[in-house]
Each structure stands twice: as structure tokens, then as C-alpha cells.
Amino acid sequence: MEETIQPMSKKDYLLSVIAGIFIGILLLPMLWSAKPDLFIKVRFFIVPFFLIATPFGLAIAHLLGRKISLFWQLGKFAVTGALNFCVDLGVFSFLSFLFSNYLKISSKDLIFSGITLLTFYSLYKTISFILANINSYYWNKFWTFHKEGGNKAEFFQFFIVSIIGLIINVTMASVVFNLIDPVTGLKKEQWELVSAVAGSVAGLVWNFIGYKFIVFKK
Numbered sequence: 001m002e003e004t005i006q007p008m009s010k011k012d013y014l015l016s017v018i019a020g021i022f023i024g025i026l027l028l029p030m031l032w033s034a035k036p037d038l039f040i041k042v043r044f045f046i047v048p049f050f051l052i053a054t055p056f057g058l059a060i061a062h063l064l065g066r067k068i069s070l071f072w073q074l075g076k077f078a079v080t081g082a083l084n085f086c087v088d089l090g091v092f093s094f095l096s097f098l099f100s101n102y103l104k105i106s107s108k109d110l111i112f113s114g115i116t117l118l119t120f121y122s123l124y125k126t127i128s129f130i131l132a133n134i135n136s137y138y139w140n141k142f143w144t145f146h147k148e149g150g151n152k153a154e155f156f157q158f159f160i161v162s163i164i165g166l167i168i169n170v171t172m173a174s175v176v177f178n179l180i181d182p183v184t185g186l187k188k189e190q191w192e193l194v195s196a197v198a199g200s201v202a203g204l205v206w207n208f209i210g211y212k213f214i215v216f217k218k
Contacts, residue, residue: 005065005072012062012076013055015143019083020054021047026083026090033093034193054079073144080139081204088132088169088200089193095124096192121192122174125199129169132200133162136207145216154215161210165203173199 024047031039031046061075099120137158141147147154177195186194 005062005069008059008062011143012058015139016055016058016079017051019079019139020050020052023054023083023086024048024050026086028090029093029097030086030089030193033097034190054082076144077140077208080136080144081208083139084132084136085200085204087135088128088203089196090128091131092124092128092196093193095127096121096189099124121177121195122170125170125173125196126166128196129166129199129203133165133207136211137162140211141216145212147216157215158211161207161215165206165210168206169199169203171199172202 027046027050028039028043031042058075058079061071061078065072065075173195176198177192180195182188182191183194
């Protein structure tokens with residue numbers, strides 16, 4: 001049966017505005033890492049743009065949802081997913097910048113001698129992914145999927161889905177970064193970000209499937 005879509009509430013508008021602000025803020029370190037020259041030119045416009053664009057895009061999804069209800073849930077998931085994506089890559093870019101520039105630790109330095117796959121790059125990606133998934137749990141539970149309550153089984157399911165997503169995310173990012181040569185013209189820092197994007201996209205697809213049909217199913 002088709003779900004009846006209620007008018008957008010103040011909560012929907014407020015959360016979309018909050019998400020837009022944080023998306024803009026977290027994009028700043030990503031842009032600085034990828035395109036420093038572009039960052040200097042547009043740094044003052046990023047946050048205001050997403051502050052307006054995010055609730056506007058959600059309003060469009062709500063209009064489409066009046067015809068097909070799935071669009072409304074997809075719209076909220078897209079906002080949540082964009083926020084999680086920016087938490088993931090924003091934290092990753094910040095850690096990479098901090099350790100590379102201030103502690104002089106290269107992303108390809110080994111954590112333990114003799115272990116060639118476990119790099120600081122993988123460590124940065126693991127930390128950023130974990131923080132993104134904590135953020136994802138609360139936004140998806142209470143806003144995207146409207147799942148009230150909860151029990152130990154739900155937390156266990158979330159943990160399992162997140163661990164699988166973590167493995168997919170970090171493996172994809174690490175494989176692209178360590179085993180694939182950078183595309184012509186891209187610097188190391190830019191290729192790091194491209195690899196992180198590949199991992200985030202792979203993890204995001206898995207998380208949506210797992211959250212919708214396992215963790216938060218009604």
C-alpha cells in the first residue's frame with residue numbers, strides 16, 4: 001500500500017538546514033586537499049550555498065514523494081548520505097592534512113615493519129568511516145526511516161552491517177590508493193581523496209541496503 005506523505009514539518013526543514021551547514025563546513029578541508037586554488041576562491045560561498053540548496057532539494061523530493069512515496073524517503077536518505085559522505089571524507093582530509101603536515105607522517109608509512117597493507121592511510125580511513133557511521137545511525141534511525149524505540153538486536157544488527165561496510169569501505173579505498181596508479185595529472189593528495197571517494201561510495205551503497213532491509217525495517 002502506498003504510504004501517505006505528510007506535509008514537510010519544521011523538524012524536516014530544521015534538520016535539512018543543519019545538514020546543509022555541516023555539509024558545507026566539512027567540504028572545506030576536502031576542497032583544500034583537492035584544489036587549494038579553488039578553495040581560496042570559493043571558501044566563503046560553500047556553506048551559504050548548501051545552507052540553501054539542501055532544504056530546497058529536500059522540498060523537491062517531498063513534491064515527488066506525493067506521487068511516489070519512495071522519493072520522500074530517498075530524499076532524506078540523500079541528505080543523510082551526503083552528510084555522512086562529508087563526515088567521512090572531511091575527517092579523513094583533516095587527519096591526512098594534520099599528520100602529513102605537522103607530524104610529518106606520510107600516508108604510505110607503515111604502522112608496523114614488515115606489514116605492507118596496513119598503512120596510515122588505512123588508519124585515517126577507518127577513523128573517518130567509524131565517525132560517519134555513528135552519525136549515520138542516529139540520522140537514519142530517527143529521521144530517514146522513523147524507527148522508534150530499539151533493542152539489543154537492533155544495535156547488534158547495526159554493528160554487523162557497519163563492520164561489513166567498514167571492511168568494504170577501507171578495502172576499496174586502500175586497494176585504489178595502493179594498487180592503482182594515479183590518473184594522469186593528479187597529485188598524491190588528490191589521488192588520496194579519489195580513493196577515499198571510491199571507498200565511501202561502496203560503503204554507502206551497502207549501508208543503505210543493510211539499514212533499510214535489516215536494521216530499520218518495520
